[in-house]
Amino acid sequence: MAVLEDLAASVISGSAPKTEEYTNAALASGLAPVDVLTKGLIAGMNVVGQKFKANEFYVPEVLIAARAMKAGMKILRPKLAETGIKPEAKFVVGTVKGDLHDIGKNLVAMMMEGAGFEVIDLGVDVTPEKFVEAVKTSQAEIIGMSALLTTTMLNMKDTVAALNESGLRKQVKVMVGGAPLTQSFSDEIGADGYAPDAASAVDLARQFLQKS
Numbered sequence: 001m002a003v004l005e006d007l008a009a010s011v012i013s014g015s016a017p018k019t020e021e022y023t024n025a026a027l028a029s030g031l032a033p034v035d036v037l038t039k040g041l042i043a044g045m046n047v048v049g050q051k052f053k054a055n056e057f058y059v060p061e062v063l064i065a066a067r068a069m070k071a072g073m074k075i076l077r078p079k080l081a082e083t084g085i086k087p088e089a090k091f092v093v094g095t096v097k098g099d100l101h102d103i104g105k106n107l108v109a110m111m112m113e114g115a116g117f118e119v120i121d122l123g124v125d126v127t128p129e130k131f132v133e134a135v136k137t138s139q140a141e142i143i144g145m146s147a148l149l150t151t152t153m154l155n156m157k158d159t160v161a162a163l164n165e166s167g168l169r170k171q172v173k174v175m176v177g178g179a180p181l182t183q184s185f186s187d188e189i190g191a192d193g194y195a196p197d198a199a200s201a202v203d204l205a206r207q208f209l210q211k212s
């Protein structure tokens with residue numbers, strides 16, 4: 001649909017007013033909120049990520065694209081909630097201690113929310129203690145940790161250890177992600193799985209629920 005292409009293009013060009021306009025237009029045309037999210041906003045952000053990898057975009061472009069995406073998401077969030085799907089499960093998510101990168105983490109949170117999960121977003125610079133506390137109070141089934149720095153990804157291991165010590169590890173599945181992460185790192189630190197992008201994070205979460 002042309003409006004979804006226009007919406008993706010508005011995210012890529014980082015125009016928040018256009019993103020708002022096309023998000024509203026897409027909804028008014030009768031498209032499902034989840035399609036507007038995945039085929040419009042996230043499709044645009046994926047292109048931004050690819051351009052970034054190819055050195056065609058730099059940090060400022062990524063930041064204004066993220067701002068445009070947020071503007072669209074603000075309109076979509078209540079519509080996604082309105083669809084009235086019972087939450088699939090609770091998902092605690094955060095960027096690990098010492099790390100302030102949140103664009104990817106926010107995308108994962110949005111996708112999970114769009115897929116029907118109840119998301120408890122702890123923000124950035126989240127200590128192992130904070131993760132443990134959130135799992136304890138929310139009784140979440142799944143926890144997601146994000147890291148973009150090779151130095152901070154090591155803090156994921158501390159969170160897994162803290163979950164073990166608190167006795168909560170058996171009741172929660174741990175998934176990890178972020179540009180420097182790999183499946184073998186996930187195995188090494190005793191997490192339950194790694195996903196390379198926000199859409200795969202949803203698939204992985206659903207796999208966890210089927211197994212448990």
Ligand code: B12
Nearest residue numbers: 099100101102103104144145146149150177178179197198
């Ligand atoms: C934007 C950015 C910033 C912004 C962050 C703004 C923000 N609000 O997030 C700012 C400018 C603040 C910043 C700061 C810094 N940055 Co920076 N930053 C980036 C940059 C350019 C893009 C990251 C990004 O948002 N990508 C787009 C998103 C969509 O992709 P993503 O995060 O990978 O997320 C996807 C997947 O990984 C996955 N995913 C992500 N999280 C999770 C979680 C789960 C559970 C799952 C399943 C999946 C998943 O799904 C996402 C969506 O598909 C990267 C370069 C790069 N190639 O990644 C450098 C980069 C990460 N930064 C880097 C550095 C060094 C820094 C600084 C130390 C710079 C400095 N000297 O001050 C500081 C550190 C600040 C801190 N303490 O965190 C280095 C890291 C090097 C390394 N190997 O450790 C990079 C790689 C740049 C480089 N080439 O040198 N940065």
